[in-house]
Amino acid sequence: MESIDKVQGIVEKKELLRCAEVSPAVIRRLPRYHRYLGDLIRAGKMRISSKELAKLMGVTASQIRQDLNCFGGFGQQGYGYNVKYLHGKIGELLGTDEGFRAVIIGAGNLGRALAGTHMFDRRGVTRVALFDNSASLIGSKIYGIPVYHVDALGAFCREHKVEIGVLTVPKEAAKSVADVLVKNGVKGIWNFANMELKVEDESVVVENIHLGDSLMTLCYEVKNRLSESVEEKNEDIVHI
Amino acid sequence: MESIDKVQGIVEKKELLRCAEVSPAVIRRLPRYHRYLGDLIRAGKMRISSKELAKLMGVTASQIRQDLNCFGGFGQQGYGYNVKYLHGKIGELLGTDEGFRAVIIGAGNLGRALAGTHMFDRRGVTRVALFDNSASLIGSKIYGIPVYHVDALGAFCREHKVEIGVLTVPKEAAKSVADVLVKNGVKGIWNFANMELKVEDESVVVENIHLGDSLMTLCYEVKNRLSESVEEKNEDIVHI
Numbered sequence: 001m002e003s004i005d006k007v008q009g010i011v012e013k014k015e016l017l018r019c020a021e022v023s024p025a026v027i028r029r030l031p032r033y034h035r036y037l038g039d040l041i042r043a044g045k046m047r048i049s050s051k052e053l054a055k056l057m058g059v060t061a062s063q064i065r066q067d068l069n070c071f072g073g074f075g076q077q078g079y080g081y082n083v084k085y086l087h088g089k090i091g092e093l094l095g096t097d098e099g100f101r102a103v104i105i106g107a108g109n110l111g112r113a114l115a116g117t118h119m120f121d122r123r124g125v126t127r128v129a130l131f132d133n134s135a136s137l138i139g140s141k142i143y144g145i146p147v148y149h150v151d152a153l154g155a156f157c158r159e160h161k162v163e164i165g166v167l168t169v170p171k172e173a174a175k176s177v178a179d180v181l182v183k184n185g186v187k188g189i190w191n192f193a194n195m196e197l198k199v200e201d202e203s204v205v206v207e208n209i210h211l212g213d214s215l216m217t218l219c220y221e222v223k224n225r226l227s228e229s230v231e232e233k234n235e236d237i238v239h240i
Numbered sequence: 241m242e243s244i245d246k247v248q249g250i251v252e253k254k255e256l257l258r259c260a261e262v263s264p265a266v267i268r269r270l271p272r273y274h275r276y277l278g279d280l281i282r283a284g285k286m287r288i289s290s291k292e293l294a295k296l297m298g299v300t301a302s303q304i305r306q307d308l309n310c311f312g313g314f315g316q317q318g319y320g321y322n323v324k325y326l327h328g329k330i331g332e333l334l335g336t337d338e339g340f341r342a343v344i345i346g347a348g349n350l351g352r353a354l355a356g357t358h359m360f361d362r363r364g365v366t367r368v369a370l371f372d373n374s375a376s377l378i379g380s381k382i383y384g385i386p387v388y389h390v391d392a393l394g395a396f397c398r399e400h401k402v403e404i405g406v407l408t409v410p411k412e413a414a415k416s417v418a419d420v421l422v423k424n425g426v427k428g429i430w431n432f433a434n435m436e437l438k439v440e441d442e443s444v445v446v447e448n449i450h451l452g453d454s455l456m457t458l459c460y461e462v463k464n465r466l467s468e469s470v471e472e473k474n475e476d477i478v479h480i
Contacts, residue, residue, distance in 0.1 A: 027460060031453035039435075058436075094456050095463035109353035116349060119434075119452045123459060163462055188462035190455060194359075195279075196298075203469055205461040207454055212359045213271035214447055215430060216334050219363060220267060221445040222403055222428035223335035229443060
């Protein structure tokens with residue numbers, strides 16, 4: 001028995017090692033796998049081949065096998081992946097079972113939209129409070145989440161050991177609110193204030209959302225498609 | 241004079257050629273330049289060196305010179321870029337002066353948030369209408385944008401030659417709304433419905449927004465930083 005335990009220990013260590021070496025590029029792709037696997041679970045599909053998953057996600061099966069290789073032998077030939085297991089393992093690596101707590105600062109349209117989604121729960125993140133400075137909102141609940149005055153933010157984060165702060169405040173207020181978060185132990189800032197937030201504390205991560213950049217990429221692509229179709233039409237004329 | 245014109249013609253052709261060869265990676269980075277340059281204009285800064293811009297954007301000056309190389313000789317040594325000119329040129333390449341028209345479908349929290357931002361105007365996109373199926377909203381205006389019934393969407397897009405549709409509808413409704421858009425001439429879909437939208441018409445571009453993926457990346461980074469700081473603490477204990 002001891003030797004089997006030893007072997008298993010080595011195997012486990014080996015798998016952990018392989019996962020520790022996951023490249024940043026794969027890490028960036030994992031949330032997308034996690035999302036698809038979550039959808040499959042909700043649709044009642046418990047097993048999927050790399051080929052099926054590849055088709056669904058619009059990538060090659062070999063890419064999938066490479067990306068998911070580190071999670072061990074869950075993709076045996078002809079057997080497929082155990083969807084729930086893989087979903088759980090990817091989630092574990094990404095932090096869904098860390099029990100992170102988040103606060104949303106700013107209860108405007110975007111803050112409300114974020115309060116109303118499943119996005120957080122599905123990633124194991126609990127939204128414990130909203131903060132605003134509008135007197136009419138303080139003391140109310142939005143989608144069940146209590147709204148407090150922003151002056152209480154620091155003390156709240158310390159007391160409730162909040163790890164994540166979601167900034168939906170105006171650009172001008174973002175830096176000062178972020179400073180309060182960082183000073184009170186928050187380790188991750190999800191920034192929707194449409195400016196690139198820099199914090200001095202290197203142990204704090206900032207994820208800046210720039211929807212405008214995405215809109216511009218879309219405009220560029222639309223512009224290109226429109227000019228292509230004009231070119232095609234002109235070619236048609238030449239051929240006639 | 242003729243020979244000078246000829247030379248200028250060649251130079252212009254050369255510059256156009258250089259711009260035609262802008263790599264997809266650079267294109268992806270251009271919206272960020274556009275955003276920073278827009279902020280500089282609003283702050284009244286009309287000229288900036290590649291060194292200053294590099295510091296501001298947290299990249300190297302040589303990366304900036306390489307990326308902006310295609311826009312011609314606007315970054316002479318010791319003279320710097322003409323901010324407004326460069327902003328305009330990048331915008332032109334990305335499509336800000338195409339006069340694109342957009343409709344937002346879904347007047348919930350997210351639709352309202354998008355109706356209330358400067359994001360569209362700053363990229364030359366006019367939001368001409370919102371669509372919803374809630375009787376209480378039809379006929380009202382949100383941030384000055386009229387709200388119509390979603391049944392009128394197709395005819396409206398055709399009549400007003402709408403190029404861009406912004407989807408903030410529930411996941412289940414996204415595909416059918418997208419089909420109406422595509423059938424009525426819309427060329428770009430900005431999809432917030434939290435599913436990867438596929439349209440059959442290859443001349444239509446879809447830009448899917450997955451905020452949840454960004455949240456997961458943030459969780460992963462926070463998890464890593466927290467475990468790093470635990471490791472550091474343990475090391476401290478060993479050293480004592």
